Amino acid sequence: MTNNILFSQEITLFQQFNGQYDYLAFGNTLNSSENNIDRDFCDVLSESQADLLMPANTTIVAAYLYWAGSGNGDLDVALNNNPISADNIYLVEYNDPTYGLLTYFSCYADITDFITTTGNATYNFSGLDISETLTNNLGYCGNRTNFAGWCVYVVFEDSQLPLNQVNLFQGLEIINRNVQEKTILLDNVNVLDNDGAKIGFLAWEGDANLNYGESIIINNNIISSPPLNPANNAFNGTNSFTNSNTFYNGDIDVYGIQNNIAIGDTSVEIKLTTGDLDIFGNLQADLIIINNIITVLNSQLPDATVQINNILLECGNRQITIDYTIFNINSTDILAANVPIAIYANNELIGSTFTTNELVIGASENGQITVTVPESLPNNLNITMVVDDTGNGTGTVVELNELNNQAFQDIQLLDIPINPLEPLKNCDEGFDQAYFDLTLSLEQVETNGQTISFYESFEDVETDSNEIINPTYYQNSVEPQTIYLKVPAEPCYHIYYFDLVVENCPPHIPQVFTPNNDGYNDWFNIQGLYNIFEQHELKIYNRYGTLIFEGDNNTPWEGKANKGINNTGNILPTGTYFYQLHLNDPNYNILTGWVYLNR
Structure with missing residues (x-):
C-alpha cells in the first residue's frame, strides 16, 4: 500500500x-x-x-x-x-x-x-x-x-x-x-x-x-x-x-x-x-x-547511449580511471557536443564530464575520466555512467529513448584491508611503560608463511620505513600505543593494528621489613606500587590505631614516623603496624593489612 x-x-x-x-x-x-x-x-x-x-x-x-x-x-x-x-x-x-x-x-x-x-x-x-x-x-x-x-x-x-x-x-x-x-x-x-x-x-x-x-x-x-x-x-x-x-x-x-x-x-x-x-x-x-x-x-531525435569499456584500479588508491564510449546509434538526428555525463558510485554522484564532439547518426566517441570514490562508500561498488545527466537525474537533450542512457559495472576497490586485532596487555613497570613481545599478535593473523613487518605508524607502513627491529622485546613509548603490522597478500598487502596496553597490576605487599640500614629490606617496599600507582596514598597506624605515617609516590616508609607531635622523625620500635593503601585507581578498593617492623 x-x-x-x-x-x-x-x-x-x-x-x-x-x-x-x-x-x-x-x-x-x-x-x-x-x-x-x-x-x-x-x-x-x-x-x-x-x-x-x-x-x-x-x-x-x-x-x-x-x-x-x-x-x-x-x-x-x-x-x-x-x-x-x-x-x-x-x-x-x-x-x-x-x-x-x-x-x-x-x-x-x-x-x-x-x-x-x-x-x-x-x-x-x-x-x-x-x-x-x-x-x-x-x-x-x-x-x-x-x-x-x-x-x-x-x-x-x-x-x-x-x-x-x-x-x-x-x-x-x-x-x-x-x-x-x-x-x-x-x-x-x-x-x-x-x-x-x-x-x-x-x-x-x-x-x-x-x-x-x-x-x-x-x-x-x-x-x-x-x-x-x-x-x-x-x-x-x-x-x-x-x-x-x-x-x-x-x-x-x-x-x-x-x-x-x-x-x-x-x-x-x-x-x-x-x-x-x-x-x-x-x-x-x-x-x-x-x-x-x-x-x-x-519526432526526430538523437539517442545517446554509453558503454563502460574498462575501469582501472590501483592498490591502496580510491581513485579509479574509467574508459568509456558514447554512441548515437538507432537515432534519427545528430547528437550535439557538450552533452553532460554523470558518474555515480552506489547512486552517489562522484564525477561529471561532457561529450567532446558532435556525433552524427551511428557515430561514437571514446573518453576517459578519473574520479575519486569517497571514503564513506564501501569497497564493493556499483559504478554507473549516465549520458545526458547533469548530476541530478535531469538531462539537456530530448532523445528517442530516455531509458537507455546508463551503463553499469560492479567493482571492488583494491583498497588495502585494515583490520583491528585484540590488544596486547602487560603490567606497568613504571611510568606507564612495559616490555612486549609483539609477535604474540600473530596468533590472530593468517600469515601463510609470509614475512611480517611491525611499524609504529600507519605512514611507516605505507612508505615501508622505520621497521621495528626487535619485535620480541619492545618497550612502549606512550600508553596506549598503536602498533601496525604488514602482511603480504594478493592483490594488495593487508594491514593490521593493535594497541599496547599497560595495566596497573595488583601490588605485592610484604609482611615484614627491617629498617636497620644494612642495605637489605630497609624500607616498606611494596612492589608494583611506586611509579605505577603514582597517585597512591599510604597510611600507617600503630597498634593503638594512631596514625603515625602518611606517604605517597615520593615518600616511601622507611620505619620512621611523620605524624604525631612526639613521634615525628623518630625511628619506630619493633612491632606490628597496620596500613591503609589508597591506590586511587577505580579498579581497586582500599587495601588494608599488617606489616611487622623488625629492628
Missing part, C-alpha cells in the same frame, strides 16, 4: 517515450447508469470488464492502471483476481453549496509486467469499494457525484509507425461551478511533424446531460469529434477507442490535433471549461475531474 498521497496534484509530465510508439486505452465504469439521470441508485458495481486487443506485430512497452471514485480512496484493487496496490493516490475537493466539502480520488499502478504476460484478454476489474463513503456522506448521491471506474493505458512499439514522442502527463485537477476554467500547459514536447498528432484524456464524473459551457480548447482552438464528443459536451461518458457512450461518469477520449499544433512547438496549452446559464438564467455546470493527458507527436 502506497504512502504517497498528493492533494490536488497539478497535471505534470509523468513518463515520456520516444520511438516508433503509440498507445491505446481500455477500461470500464462501475456505475450502472449515468448518475445525473438515474437518481435512484447510490452505489457502484462490484466489478466490470473490458477487452484488450493489441494491434498485430506490436510490443508492449508500458501499462498503467488508473482507478477513481468518490471519497478518500481505496488503495487495493484486483485485475483478473490479481491483487494490485496503488503506487500513488491523488485527491481533489469540491465545496458543494449544499453538502459542504466533498473529496474525490484517483490511484494508479504500473502493471506493465502483468499486461505483458496476460496479453489480449478480457480483463475483470474488482475490489474497488466506496460503499462506506456513499453511506456515510449523503452529499455524493445528493449532488449526483457518486461514481467509480477504471482504465488501463498501454504504450506499445510498432515498427510500421513513424518516430513518435509519447508524453504521459498525470495528476488530478477539477473544474466545477466554483472553478469553471482550468488552463494546463504541457511542456517537454517536441513537435517536428504535426501529421497524425493526437491527444487523449482520462477524465471522471462527466455527464452527458450536463452540457453547459463544456469545452476542450487546444492552443485556442476548440476540439471535438462529433457525434461521440461534440464541441459543447466534451466530457459526456464516452470511450473513443470503442465508440461507446455508456462509459458512465467517465471519459476515455482521443482527438486528432494536427491542425491545432505547429512544427517547432515545445508546449501545448489546454483549456477546459464548464458552466453556463440555463434557459431560466440559472448557472449550471458539470463537475469534471481530469486525471491524465497523453500526447502522440511525430
Whole structure:
C-alpha cells in the first residue's frame, strides 16, 4: 500500500517515450447508469470488464492502471483476481453549496509486467469499494457525484509507425461551478511533424446531460469529434477507442490535433471549461475531474547511449580511471557536443564530464575520466555512467529513448584491508611503560608463511620505513600505543593494528621489613606500587590505631614516623603496624593489612 498521497496534484509530465510508439486505452465504469439521470441508485458495481486487443506485430512497452471514485480512496484493487496496490493516490475537493466539502480520488499502478504476460484478454476489474463513503456522506448521491471506474493505458512499439514522442502527463485537477476554467500547459514536447498528432484524456464524473459551457480548447482552438464528443459536451461518458457512450461518469477520449499544433512547438496549452446559464438564467455546470493527458507527436531525435569499456584500479588508491564510449546509434538526428555525463558510485554522484564532439547518426566517441570514490562508500561498488545527466537525474537533450542512457559495472576497490586485532596487555613497570613481545599478535593473523613487518605508524607502513627491529622485546613509548603490522597478500598487502596496553597490576605487599640500614629490606617496599600507582596514598597506624605515617609516590616508609607531635622523625620500635593503601585507581578498593617492623 502506497504512502504517497498528493492533494490536488497539478497535471505534470509523468513518463515520456520516444520511438516508433503509440498507445491505446481500455477500461470500464462501475456505475450502472449515468448518475445525473438515474437518481435512484447510490452505489457502484462490484466489478466490470473490458477487452484488450493489441494491434498485430506490436510490443508492449508500458501499462498503467488508473482507478477513481468518490471519497478518500481505496488503495487495493484486483485485475483478473490479481491483487494490485496503488503506487500513488491523488485527491481533489469540491465545496458543494449544499453538502459542504466533498473529496474525490484517483490511484494508479504500473502493471506493465502483468499486461505483458496476460496479453489480449478480457480483463475483470474488482475490489474497488466506496460503499462506506456513499453511506456515510449523503452529499455524493445528493449532488449526483457518486461514481467509480477504471482504465488501463498501454504504450506499445510498432515498427510500421513513424518516430513518435509519447508524453504521459498525470495528476488530478477539477473544474466545477466554483472553478469553471482550468488552463494546463504541457511542456517537454517536441513537435517536428504535426501529421497524425493526437491527444487523449482520462477524465471522471462527466455527464452527458450536463452540457453547459463544456469545452476542450487546444492552443485556442476548440476540439471535438462529433457525434461521440461534440464541441459543447466534451466530457459526456464516452470511450473513443470503442465508440461507446455508456462509459458512465467517465471519459476515455482521443482527438486528432494536427491542425491545432505547429512544427517547432515545445508546449501545448489546454483549456477546459464548464458552466453556463440555463434557459431560466440559472448557472449550471458539470463537475469534471481530469486525471491524465497523453500526447502522440511525430519526432526526430538523437539517442545517446554509453558503454563502460574498462575501469582501472590501483592498490591502496580510491581513485579509479574509467574508459568509456558514447554512441548515437538507432537515432534519427545528430547528437550535439557538450552533452553532460554523470558518474555515480552506489547512486552517489562522484564525477561529471561532457561529450567532446558532435556525433552524427551511428557515430561514437571514446573518453576517459578519473574520479575519486569517497571514503564513506564501501569497497564493493556499483559504478554507473549516465549520458545526458547533469548530476541530478535531469538531462539537456530530448532523445528517442530516455531509458537507455546508463551503463553499469560492479567493482571492488583494491583498497588495502585494515583490520583491528585484540590488544596486547602487560603490567606497568613504571611510568606507564612495559616490555612486549609483539609477535604474540600473530596468533590472530593468517600469515601463510609470509614475512611480517611491525611499524609504529600507519605512514611507516605505507612508505615501508622505520621497521621495528626487535619485535620480541619492545618497550612502549606512550600508553596506549598503536602498533601496525604488514602482511603480504594478493592483490594488495593487508594491514593490521593493535594497541599496547599497560595495566596497573595488583601490588605485592610484604609482611615484614627491617629498617636497620644494612642495605637489605630497609624500607616498606611494596612492589608494583611506586611509579605505577603514582597517585597512591599510604597510611600507617600503630597498634593503638594512631596514625603515625602518611606517604605517597615520593615518600616511601622507611620505619620512621611523620605524624604525631612526639613521634615525628623518630625511628619506630619493633612491632606490628597496620596500613591503609589508597591506590586511587577505580579498579581497586582500599587495601588494608599488617606489616611487622623488625629492628
